[in-house]
Amino acid sequence: MKSFRSYLAQAIRAAAFVTLACTFPAAAETVEVAPGVQVTKRSFTAPMNEQPFFGFAAKTAEQKAEDEKFVTAIIGASGSREKAFGEITKRAWIAIQAGKVREAAVRFNQAFLVSPEQSSIYHGFAVIAQARFSDFDAADELFKIALKQPNPVKALKADYGRLLLIAKRPRDAQEVLDQAVKETPDFSDAWTNLAWARFQNGDPAAACAAAEEAAKRRPSNNSISDLTAVRNVAQCK
Incomplete structure (x- = not known):
């Protein structure tokens, strides 16, 4: 599974x-x-x-x-x-x-x-x-x-934001995830989820900025593919 x-x-x-x-x-x-x-x-x-x-x-x-x-x-x-x-x-x-x-x-x-x-x-x-x-x-x-x-x-708000993304509520997700990265700036998964929220809210440049922050913070094995995917769809350099 x-x-x-x-x-x-x-x-x-x-x-x-x-x-x-x-x-x-x-x-x-x-x-x-x-x-x-x-x-x-x-x-x-x-x-x-x-x-x-x-x-x-x-x-x-x-x-x-x-x-x-x-x-x-x-x-x-x-x-x-x-x-x-x-x-x-x-x-x-x-x-x-x-x-x-x-x-x-x-x-x-x-x-x-x-x-x-x-x-x-x-x-x-x-x-x-x-x-x-x-x-x-x-x-x-x-x-x-x-x-x-x-x-x-520390994963609480990152996980909640992720749920909101899946539920097709990206604006709510971004609000939660903005708080998540402020409170746990060293948590890569929160930045990755924020990148997705920003992308879904129509801001690929900001999504790439969040993805860059995620990459600096040693993303978990489970989130590497997620980070790669958001960088691809947002056309990050």
């Missing part, structure tokens, strides 16, 4: 030339998943532990007890709640990069049990909602929540 970034890179290139149709569901019930955090209730065709927030399924007393047992054990083994959360999400992001979206979903659900307020939970579930279930509405909602939650990873 292709990695998430490779998959999104191909989608962005296609979005530069064709219109993508996105269907968004009507307003639905929301559920509080962490103190002060409301998420639209959704379920997908997948095992419960492979869906964001366990598919919002009602758990039995036995399942709740197993969850508590897991949390106690992982915190005990790691030494603290913070270390337990960090270890689980590290494995989840590695799975994402390897294209193992199902495994990543299981990991993010485990992390959700440990620290449901953390930004990485919503970021990770946004990736899964889009990459596995093609639900742009869910991904957009979760990215917006991730931006407000504590301890976001």
Whole structure:
């Protein structure tokens, strides 16, 4: 299976030339998943532990007890709640990069049990909602929540901007990505995504400038082809 970034890179290139149709569901019930955090209730065709927030399924007393047992054990083994959360999400992001979206979903659900307020939970579930279930509405909602939650990873705005590009919202994407490169100027992928946004917004010269910045910052293996593609279509020198 292709990695998430490779998959999104191909989608962005296609979005530069064709219109993508996105269907968004009507307003639905929301559920509080962490103190002060409301998420639209959704379920997908997948095992419960492979869906964001366990598919919002009602758990039995036995399942709740197993969850508590897991949390106690992982915190005990790691030494603290913070270390337990960090270890689980590290494995989840590695799975994402390897294209193992199902495994990543299981990991993010485990992390959700440990620290449901953390930004990485919503970021990770946004990736899964889009990459596995093609639900742009869910991904957009979760990215917006991730931006407000504590301890976001540096790729958050770059990934959100990329989603907006795929959803055929380049102006919204450029706004997010302008912020991304200001906050994480050393992150090559953010510059590459900004190059695509500028190109799709009709400014190939500015796209080339962003691509040049991306090239200076050691682009990841997954984004090299994406960077090459935007430089080609923008006719950069």
